[in-house]
Amino acid sequence: MKHDEKIAQLHRHMASVGVSPFTTAPPAWRLLWWLGAEVPPPMFLSFPVLAASAGVVFAVLFGLAHWLLPFMPGLSSPIEVMVVAGVAGLVFGLALAAIYRGIARRHGLSSWSDYRGHP
Numbered sequence: 001m002k003h004d005e006k007i008a009q010l011h012r013h014m015a016s017v018g019v020s021p022f023t024t025a026p027p028a029w030r031l032l033w034w035l036g037a038e039v040p041p042p043m044f045l046s047f048p049v050l051a052a053s054a055g056v057v058f059a060v061l062f063g064l065a066h067w068l069l070p071f072m073p074g075l076s077s078p079i080e081v082m083v084v085a086g087v088a089g090l091v092f093g094l095a096l097a098a099i100y101r102g103i104a105r106r107h108g109l110s111s112w113s114d115y116r117g118h119p
Helices: 003-016 027-034 047-068 078-106
Strands: none
């Protein structure tokens, strides 16, 4: 089965068990797929990979947003911004990874290479 066919099958499968399409395929993944990257959906990534990738992206975006749009006037030095962004990224990454691994466990999803549709 081709990557796009597996994605379509996953959408049908997750919709049938009540998982939102935006949980199944978040906007960042949709963009990657549109660009031609054959990355597995987030619920098929390992906890460390998902936590690290989501955490780093969140921390960088959070830091840039604070630097460009100073909406947190209490943080003035770049070190403070980096520490807060790092902690926020860590918390976000761990939470997101826990949520996605919970969904995968609840619905019996194993690896993307073995996925064939409904378990």
